[in-house]
Amino acid sequence: MLVTRWLAACVSFSLTIAAGLSSLAAADPVPGLVAAEPTTGRFVKTDAGYMVPYTATIPGTEIKFEMQPIPGGKFKFGSPDSEAGRDASEGPVLEVEVAPFWMASREVSWAEYKHYMRMHDMFKKLVLNETFKITDDLKPNLVTAPSNLYDPTFTFKLGAEPDQPAVTMSQFAAKQYTRWLSELTGQFYRLPSEAEWEYAARDGKTTKYFFGDDESKLGDYAWYYENSSETFHKLGTKKPSEWGLYDIYGNVGEWTLDEFTETGREKLAGKVIASQDAIVWPTKLFPRVIKGGSWDEDAAQCRAAARRKSDDDSWRSTDPNFPQSPWWFTEAAALSVGMRLMRPLTVPAQAEQRKFWDADIKQLQEDVAYRIDEEGRGARGIVTPDLPEQIKKIGQ
Template identity: 50%
Template sequence: MHVPRFSLPRPSLFIALAALVGLTTHATAATPGIADEKPADGPSVKVDQGYMVPYTVRIPGTDIEFEMIPVSGGTYQMGSPDSEEDRNDDEGPQVKVEVAPMWVAKTEVTWQQYKEYMRMYSIFKDFEARGERTVSDDNMTDAITAPTELYDPTFTYEYGEEPMQPAVTMTVYAAKQFTKWLSRITNQQFRLPTEAEWEYAARAGTTTAYSFGDTADDIDDYAWYFDNALDGPGLVATKKPNAFGLYDMHGNAAEWVVDLYSEDGYARLADKQPVDAIESVQWPETPWPAVARGGSWEMDPPDLRSAARLASNDDDWKSEDPNFPVSPWWHTSDPSRGVGFRLFRSLEPLADEKINLFWDANDEETKDAVQSRIQGGRGGWGLVDESLPEAIEKMDN
C-alpha cells in the first residue's frame, strides 16, 4: 500500500521512592538520575548536584520500564542555514539558543507505555461511579483527562500496535496529559520538549542536516522512513542512536513539541538572541497548527532532517473522525499515523506556573472541546498522584 507523503525527597526516603518508581541507576543521591560520583563507564554530565547519569523508570503498578539519558546543556544555532539542501523557509532565520541540562527518553513513547495511560479512561469512570477520588474546583490542578476509547481502532492501529512500536495519532493535548499523569504518579517532572530543546537533542552536537552528516547516504542505518518501512513504523531502538544515545530522532514517529507553528519560522526570536530554550516557546492560542519534529516512517529523507518541521492540520488530520465534535484526544488520518512523542525532563524542575503550560491545554478551543465531551458523558476527569496506582489495585481487588 502506498502511504501518502507530506512535505524531592530526603536521602533516607530514596530507597522507598526507588521501590515505588522502579529506579535502576548508578545514582546514590536523592534525585533520580543523579550520582555522587562519575560512573566508570557510560554517559554522564557534571552538574552542581553531582553527575547526571542514565536511569530507568518503571511505571508504578506495572513492569513497564523506559530509560532516560542525560544531555548536557549548551548553546547552538536552531534552524537550518540558507545553504542546506532541501531547506524550507520555515526553518529560519537561524537563532542562537541556550539549552539547560536535561534528561531525554532513549526512545519515543511506545504503545506499551501509552496504553497504560489509555486505561485511565475506564478507571476514572469507575472511580466516578463509586464516588471515590472525586474531582472538584479545589483539586482540579491535580486532575487530568484520559483519552476516550477508540471509536474505530483501525484508524490508529492499521500499521500495528506492537508493544515496542511508537504510539501514534494522539493529539498534542493528549500527549501533554500523558506527561502530567506520568509525572504525578512517579514524582518526577516529565514533559514534552520545546522546539528548541528537541532540535538540540536531535542534533547531538552536530551542525549538519542530519545528526550523521549532510547527506542521507547512511539514513538506512539511523531511521525508519518511507522507503524502508512500507509496513508501518519499526520497533523503537532498532536503528543506530545519535551521539547522545537517543534512538529514532530521525524518522519512525515524528514527535510533538509544545510550540505553535508559524510559517515565518523563528523571525520573532531574531532580535532576542541568545534565546533561552524554555522561554523561546510560542504558546498556542489555537489547537493547531502545532509542531512535530523529526519526520516519520511515512516520509522521505528531506523531511527527517534535524531542522525539518511538520505543521499539524486538524481539518485534515481528523477528517475521518466519526465523532461530533471531533475528539480532542485523537487524530485519525495521515500523516498523524506517524506522529507520536518523546519524554523530556529538566535538571532543574520548572515552577508550577510554567510546568502547567506544558501539561494542560493552552487554548480556549481545546478547553471547550474537552468540557463539551465531558458534559456529554464521553470523557472525564481523574486525580493523579502517587496514591493512584495503589487505589487502582484496591479497586481491581
Template identity: 45%
Template sequence: MKPLLFTVPIVLLSITATVKGQSDNFKAYKQKLPGSKIEFNMVPIPGGTFKMGSPATEKHRSSDEGPQRTVKISPFWMASFEASRDAFDVFWKDESTSQNSDVDAITRPSAQYIDLTWGMGKEGGFPVNSMSQRAAVMYCRWLYQKTGIFFRLPTEAEWEYACRAGSTSTYYFGNNEKDLGQYGWFSTNSANKYHKSGLKKPNAWGLYDMLGNVSEWTLDHYTENAYSKIPVNAVDPKTAVNPARYPKVLKGGGYDSEASELRPANRIKSEPSWNKRDPQVPKSKWWLTDGASVGFRVVRPLKQPSPAEANAFFREILGN
C-alpha cells in the first residue's frame, strides 16, 4: 500500500470575502491543483442552523424529504463550481497513482471504453460527469494526498444548507419555478446537455449551478426514512454511511431533470440501472454509462481531521 504523503501543504489565498463571526482565516481562496495550472475557487460557508427537508405543504414534495429536522452545521468551504473535467483529468492521468487498483490506498479510474461525455464538452470549464460516487471520493482522497488538505464530498445536510444559503423558500431564489432558468440548466432550457460552469446566477453565498447542470454526489447512503432517525437539534448529521454501492443520495438535479427535481430538499437516489449498458464484467466501479448528468463538488471542513481520522474516514466510505 502506498503511504499517504503530507509533504506538499498548500493554501494559496486570493481573498475576496470574510464571513462575519468566523475566524480571520475563514476566507474565500483559490485552491491550486498540484501538477497543473488549474485552480478552483473555495467559498466559505458559515456555520449555522437550518430546517433540513421540506414542509408538508411544499409543491412536488416527496415523503422522503421529511419530517423536517432543525440541524446545526459546522463551517466549511465549498467549491463555487462543480468539479471540472479539466481538474478530474489531472487525477485520472496522474501516472504516479495506480490505476483501477484494489490494493493501493490511492487509485485512479480505469479508462472509459467510450467517451462518456457523449460529445457534450470536456476541456475549458465543463463539469466532469458519468462517474461513480467511489470515483468522486477517490478524487478527494487524491487531493488530500497531493495537498495535505482534507477534502471530501458534502453530506446531504451540508449540501442543502449551502444551497439554501439562508433561504426557506422552495428554491433559494423564491417559490416560482418560472424563475429557475436564471439559475440552472434543466430539462426546459438545457437542450439535453450540460453546459460550462458559472453561466447562470449564483446563490447568495456565491455558489453556481447548485440547481441543475449535473446532479451532485453526497456522502450519504439513501434510506427513505432517514430524516426520522436524525436526533432533535443534531449537529452535522449524516443520514447514513454505508460502503455498499447503491443507493446513494445525490442533490440538485441535472440538465435532464424536471424543475421539481431541482428543489434543494429533493433527494435523488442512485440506481444500478445507471450502468446498464456497461459491457464490462463486472460492471465498472468508476464510470456510469447511463449517468451522463451525474457529477460532484468538493468541500473542505474548517476543522481539519488528523491524518489517522482522515484515513479512517476514507476507509469507512470506501469500505477498505
C-alpha cells in the first residue's frame, strides 16, 4: 500500500515537472481572460482576449487574493519627466516596453503567507507518512518551505493579523512562495521585475507618483513615515491607483527580481528594450532591489523610481545559525519588506519558468541544502494541485 502511494506520488510529481509546468501556459479556462468585451469594470484589450480583474482562492483554503490587469506599453524606466528629487543610484533612464500582465491589488498578506509557512511541517509529515519520497535526483525540482521562525516575536512584532502584510521573508522565500502558488493553482505567478513594478506603480503617468508630483497628497494613497505611527497597516485602507493597486507606495517595500546595481544598465541606454531584457539577474546574494518605500520611509523614497537595496549586515546579523537563514531576516529593517504577486499574460516556456523561482546563485543553493539536509531547518516538498487532498489524508 505504501509502495503504491509512493509510486503514485512520484508519477504525479514527474507529470508536474515534465508536463505540468507547461500546462501553466495552457490552463483552461484562463483566470482573468474573457472573449467578449466587458460592459462594466476595468479591462485591458489584448490579442488573446480581454484581461479583467479576478479573484483567486488558494486551493484547500478560503484565502482569497485579487489580481488586476495591467495594460502593456512603453515608459521611461528610472525617472519622471523632471529630474528633481531623483537619486543618482537609480541609474540611466531607459525606454522600456512592457507586455500586459496581472498584478495583485494588495501586498501578500499574513493569511496567504502563513498558509505557505505551514508547508514546512506538512512536507515533513508527508515524507514520514511515505506519501512521497525525497530522492537526490528530485531535490533540485522541489519547492522549499521556510524554516520555522527562530524568533517569531521579532517577525510578528508589528502584528500578524490575516489582513496585514507579511514581512521579513527573503527574496528567495518570496520567489519560492510564487512557485508553490503556481504549481498549486496551475497558473504562473512570480515576482515582478523592477521595470514591471515601476511601470505598474506609475499607472501610465510620467510624474513622481501616479497622482502627480505633489507630495502633500501622498497620505491619501500611502502609509509612510509621516502618517504611519511607525508601523505597517491593514492592506487596502488607502485609496488605490486607477489600475486598482493598493499600497503600491508605502506600507511595506516590495521585492523585485533584480540585483541592485548602479551600473548594470548603462549598456542599454538609448535603446527601446523589452522589460525582461532590463532585468539585472542577481550574481550575488546582496544587494537586491526593493521598490515602493514603506511605513518607515519618507515621501521621496516612495516615488515610483525610488529604489532600496537589501543589506546583509543590517538585515540578518543576529541570526545565530550558520549558514544564516535563506528564508528569513532578523533585523528591524526587514519589518518593512514584503512582496506582491504578478502574473504575465504570456507564460514563458517551461525551461524558463524556474529562473523566476529558484535559488539563483551557488551560495544560496548550498545554504538551502545545508539547512535542510544537515540541520533539518526548512523542508522540501512535491507540489501538485492535489496537495490539499494529500494533506487531508494524513489528518491535517
